[in-house]
Amino acid sequence: MSGTLLYAQSGGVTAVINATASAVITEARARKVKVLAARNGILGALREELIDTSKESAAAIRALAHTPGGAFGSCRVKLKSLEADRAKYERLLAVFKAHDVRWFLYNGGNDSADTALKVSKLAAEFDYPLTCIGVPKTVDNDLAVTDCCPGFGSAAKYTAVSVRECALDVAAMAETSTKVFVYEAMGRHAGWLAAAGGLAGKTVDDAPHLILFPERPYDEADFIAQVKKIVARVGYCVVVASEGIRTADGKFVADAGGGKDSFGHTQLGGVASFLAGRVKDQLGMKVHWTLPDYLQRSARHLASKTDLDQALAVGKAAVQYALKGMNATMPVIKRTSDSPYRWKIEPAALEKVANHEKTMPANFIRKDGYGITASARKYLEPLIRGESPPPYGRDGIPNYVALKNVAVKQKLSVWRG
Amino acid sequence: MSGTLLYAQSGGVTAVINATASAVITEARARKVKVLAARNGILGALREELIDTSKESAAAIRALAHTPGGAFGSCRVKLKSLEADRAKYERLLAVFKAHDVRWFLYNGGNDSADTALKVSKLAAEFDYPLTCIGVPKTVDNDLAVTDCCPGFGSAAKYTAVSVRECALDVAAMAETSTKVFVYEAMGRHAGWLAAAGGLAGKTVDDAPHLILFPERPYDEADFIAQVKKIVARVGYCVVVASEGIRTADGKFVADAGGGKDSFGHTQLGGVASFLAGRVKDQLGMKVHWTLPDYLQRSARHLASKTDLDQALAVGKAAVQYALKGMNATMPVIKRTSDSPYRWKIEPAALEKVANHEKTMPANFIRKDGYGITASARKYLEPLIRGESPPPYGRDGIPNYVALKNVAVKQKLSVWRG
Numbered sequence: 001m002s003g004t005l006l007y008a009q010s011g012g013v014t015a016v017i018n019a020t021a022s023a024v025i026t027e028a029r030a031r032k033v034k035v036l037a038a039r040n041g042i043l044g045a046l047r048e049e050l051i052d053t054s055k056e057s058a059a060a061i062r063a064l065a066h067t068p069g070g071a072f073g074s075c076r077v078k079l080k081s082l083e084a085d086r087a088k089y090e091r092l093l094a095v096f097k098a099h100d101v102r103w104f105l106y107n108g109g110n111d112s113a114d115t116a117l118k119v120s121k122l123a124a125e126f127d128y129p130l131t132c133i134g135v136p137k138t139v140d141n142d143l144a145v146t147d148c149c150p151g152f153g154s155a156a157k158y159t160a161v162s163v164r165e166c167a168l169d170v171a172a173m174a175e176t177s178t179k180v181f182v183y184e185a186m187g188r189h190a191g192w193l194a195a196a197g198g199l200a201g202k203t204v205d206d207a208p209h210l211i212l213f214p215e216r217p218y219d220e221a222d223f224i225a226q227v228k229k230i231v232a233r234v235g236y237c238v239v240v241a242s243e244g245i246r247t248a249d250g251k252f253v254a255d256a257g258g259g260k261d262s263f264g265h266t267q268l269g270g271v272a273s274f275l276a277g278r279v280k281d282q283l284g285m286k287v288h289w290t291l292p293d294y295l296q297r298s299a300r301h302l303a304s305k306t307d308l309d310q311a312l313a314v315g316k317a318a319v320q321y322a323l324k325g326m327n328a329t330m331p332v333i334k335r336t337s338d339s340p341y342r343w344k345i346e347p348a349a350l351e352k353v354a355n356h357e358k359t360m361p362a363n364f365i366r367k368d369g370y371g372i373t374a375s376a377r378k379y380l381e382p383l384i385r386g387e388s389p390p391p392y393g394r395d396g397i398p399n400y401v402a403l404k405n406v407a408v409k410q411k412l413s414v415w416r417g
Numbered sequence: 418m419s420g421t422l423l424y425a426q427s428g429g430v431t432a433v434i435n436a437t438a439s440a441v442i443t444e445a446r447a448r449k450v451k452v453l454a455a456r457n458g459i460l461g462a463l464r465e466e467l468i469d470t471s472k473e474s475a476a477a478i479r480a481l482a483h484t485p486g487g488a489f490g491s492c493r494v495k496l497k498s499l500e501a502d503r504a505k506y507e508r509l510l511a512v513f514k515a516h517d518v519r520w521f522l523y524n525g526g527n528d529s530a531d532t533a534l535k536v537s538k539l540a541a542e543f544d545y546p547l548t549c550i551g552v553p554k555t556v557d558n559d560l561a562v563t564d565c566c567p568g569f570g571s572a573a574k575y576t577a578v579s580v581r582e583c584a585l586d587v588a589a590m591a592e593t594s595t596k597v598f599v600y601e602a603m604g605r606h607a608g609w610l611a612a613a614g615g616l617a618g619k620t621v622d623d624a625p626h627l628i629l630f631p632e633r634p635y636d637e638a639d640f641i642a643q644v645k646k647i648v649a650r651v652g653y654c655v656v657v658a659s660e661g662i663r664t665a666d667g668k669f670v671a672d673a674g675g676g677k678d679s680f681g682h683t684q685l686g687g688v689a690s691f692l693a694g695r696v697k698d699q700l701g702m703k704v705h706w707t708l709p710d711y712l713q714r715s716a717r718h719l720a721s722k723t724d725l726d727q728a729l730a731v732g733k734a735a736v737q738y739a740l741k742g743m744n745a746t747m748p749v750i751k752r753t754s755d756s757p758y759r760w761k762i763e764p765a766a767l768e769k770v771a772n773h774e775k776t777m778p779a780n781f782i783r784k785d786g787y788g789i790t791a792s793a794r795k796y797l798e799p800l801i802r803g804e805s806p807p808p809y810g811r812d813g814i815p816n817y818v819a820l821k822n823v824a825v826k827q828k829l830s831v832w833r834g
Contacts, residue, residue: 009589012590012594013585013586013589013590015582040592040593043592043593067585068582068585068586069582069584069585069586069588069589070585070586070589070590071589073588073589073592074589074590075590075592075593075594076590076593076594077593157813160813160814161718161814161815162712162716164814164815164817165432165485165486165712165715165716165717165718165817166710166711166712166715167486168430168484168485168486168487168715168817169430169485169486169487169711169714169715170711171486171490172426172430172486172487172488172490172491173429173430173487173491173492173493175457175460175490175492176457176460176492176493176494177429177492177493178711181711199812199813199814200814270690273687273690288710288711289708289710290708290709290710290711290712291706291707291708292707292709292712293583293705293706293707294583294586294587294595294598294705294707295579295582295583295707295709295712297586298582298583298585298586299579299582300582301578301582301719302718302719304813381812381813384812384813384814385811385812385813386809386813387806387809389804389806392803392804394802395616395798395801395802396574396577396616396721396798396801396802396803397577397578397581397616397617397801398578398581400581400582400585
């Protein structure tokens with residue numbers, strides 16, 4: 001087909017966003033469509049820093065499907081309204097025209113869906129034939145319409161497996177050493193990943209014994225009382241805390257830790273460190289904590305097969321939708337059955353995705369506020385099911401690919417946005 | 418054979434200490450020897466809290482080989498000298514006699530080797546026929562005589578793979594987000610695990626760009642200058658810091674973070690959090706950090722095959738040595754060839770292991786103090802080679818086994834030590 005497809009990654013990367021990229025390129029190649037990728041997301045499109053993916057071997061594109069991170073670079077840049085950022089949108093269109101871009105695939109979250117939608121509107125205004133497709137991605141699982149987001153399932157699996165493993169460690173040591181362990185999960189606004197930690201156990205005495213959700217106010221006295229009770233009953237207590245928990249007055253608990261030390265140095269806190277300190281002060285128990293941070297969203301070695309399959313499927317469908325001219329849509333995941341778990345890809349209007357946020361259903365949180373319900377398990381469990389480990393090298397490390405990322409010759413003047 | 422074999426776990430558990438336990442029980446069963454396990458390590462032996470492993474199915478004992486944590490419980494209890502703790506040693510001997518324990522296998526580090534040695538001396542003094550065997554285990558890799566310690570290879574693999582993965586994440590985001598990432602590795606006294614992080618990259622521009630070893634004094638001005646230089650050259654900087662780094666005056670850097678906040682709450686710091694704060698203050702760059710803590714020593718899902726094989730081998734050899742009456746010995750790993758990597762198990766005198774500490778060779782650290790040498794790679798790489806993932810369930814989580822841990826009827830009066 002004549003014309004170029006431009007693919008860009010946006011926002012925080014995941015263990016499987018490159019799988020989506022791999023599927024996009026593979027499907028486009030099969031249809032003889034040229035694929036350029038923007039370096040560092042929308043910034044590369046603005047700067048005309050484009051990568052010629054045809055320079056990559058078929059083996060490299062296959063390996064992309066098992067490589068975490070963002071192979072072309074991503075960015076945290078949100079374009080404002082068409083009015084406020086008109087110069088930027090027009091620049092994008094100029095770059096698209098210069099490289100005969102007829103299909104734009106933007107792989108990200110809410111903001112990216114919004115940007116893709118706005119670009120499509122501007123193109124229509126200028127009568128430039130362009131099909132814009134949003135491709136879903138986020139470990140936060142907060143995209144509207146889609147049943148789940150590629151990237152979430154793998155981070156969720158990482159969380160559940162890690163909580164299970166460290167709980168076995170704590171259980172073995174609790175008699176004379178660590179009695180309380182706090183695991184900090186990503187999720188500033190919604191407790192999806194913290195909830196996934198709940199999959200590590202089945203009964204009320206299994207770890208995690210307490211989950212702290214951003215959907216419920218953090219009540220310190222009650223939390224400490226719960227920890228005390230659980231240690232008395234079980235012998236130890238494993239806590240999964242969402243980074244986004246807040247006190248009843250709306251203040252982030254993470255901000256309560258941190259601040260400055262006596263030398264005026266910045267103290268970078270975090271929820272787990274703060275909670276561990278409170279347990280130590282109030283109960284005098286030995287406590288350990290973990291902040292997995294980026295490890296939880298880059299752990300391709302522990303990816304969920306379900307998640308990987310969905311990341312590949314949205315990439316393939318995105319190309320198909322693009323070539324069919326299904327402008328301003330996003331391929332989303334529709335769950336057709338819980339048991340057995342079945343899903344399919346279908347198109348959704350970007351209008352319905354952009355700038356909406358999916359919150360966690362209230363009935364996913366146990367009445368006491370410290371655990372997940374059967375409904376949550378029914379939803380979450382299929383998403384972490386299955387394994388698809390990367391191939392490992394003789395050096396004991398996964399064979400992750402580094403692309404050549406050959407730049408396309410620039411045609412426009414330098415952008416000074 | 419007549420008589421009982423008593424097995425106990427000691428100190429911090431690992432991803433593969435249960436593999437050693439599995440091999441001990443399997444080998445003993447093959448030789449018709451009854452195996453009891455002490456609940457929570459030496460404490461269980463003192464309290465006469467013994468577990469009858471014959472109540473566990475063959476399938477459970479096989480599953481033990483892929484289950485992290487310490488299946489019978491471990492403890493952090495160090496017995497003092499025979500003089501100072503004579504009552505405890507005599508109690509141990511009384512428990513051993515009551516249960517016809519003729520072979521005592523103590524699975525731990527330096528301290529455990531020392532305890533096993535002392536128990537053997539007391540038994541000799543009392544003419545009680547007992548064979549004491551130390552079985553090596555520690556993620557710290559600081560045991561003398563043995564080439565490496567079961568448990569270390571898996572933690573090392575976790576470190577190398579995790580650093581590789583999060584570095585791909587940071588590389589993708591650095592243009593507009595996190596530019597510096599700090600990974601905190603275990604190792605209070607020696608930089609073995611921090612060094613293993615070095616396996617994540619091959620060239621000077623690969624992550625990790627800087628490794629901070631406890632063997633070298635932490636020089637803040639130089640560290641910050643290095644970070645600045647690397648970000649300018651590479652675009653981002655990944656740091657692996659050992660928890661045990663100290664300033665030139667011998668103070669632990671980890672203790673510089675932490676303290677009390679303005680509310681008088683304990684601030685639990687850590688090295689990574691502290692270093693991240695310094696980078697933020699001095700360079701104004703966005704920084705993230707991770708503290709994997711117990712995740713790094715319980716990640717059986719990412720165990721090294723070499724490490725697993727060695728954990729099984731020392732368990733099997735320990736039973737063989739015990740039944741041959743090779744008192745006061747430890748099965749250790751002898752490396753017979755680097756390339757191809759070959760190793761065998763041989764006996765070492767507990768005298769040579771107890772209370773010695775193996776430090777990291779000086780030639781493992783690069784001259785500038787911030788990386789590993791070819792010698793370090795030659796030593797470390799085989800230890801993280803190979804994968805042996807656990808079986809996963811339909812729930813997406815490894816099928817880790819929980820033993821029944823049936824208690825043996827007590828024969829002595831309650832111990833009030």
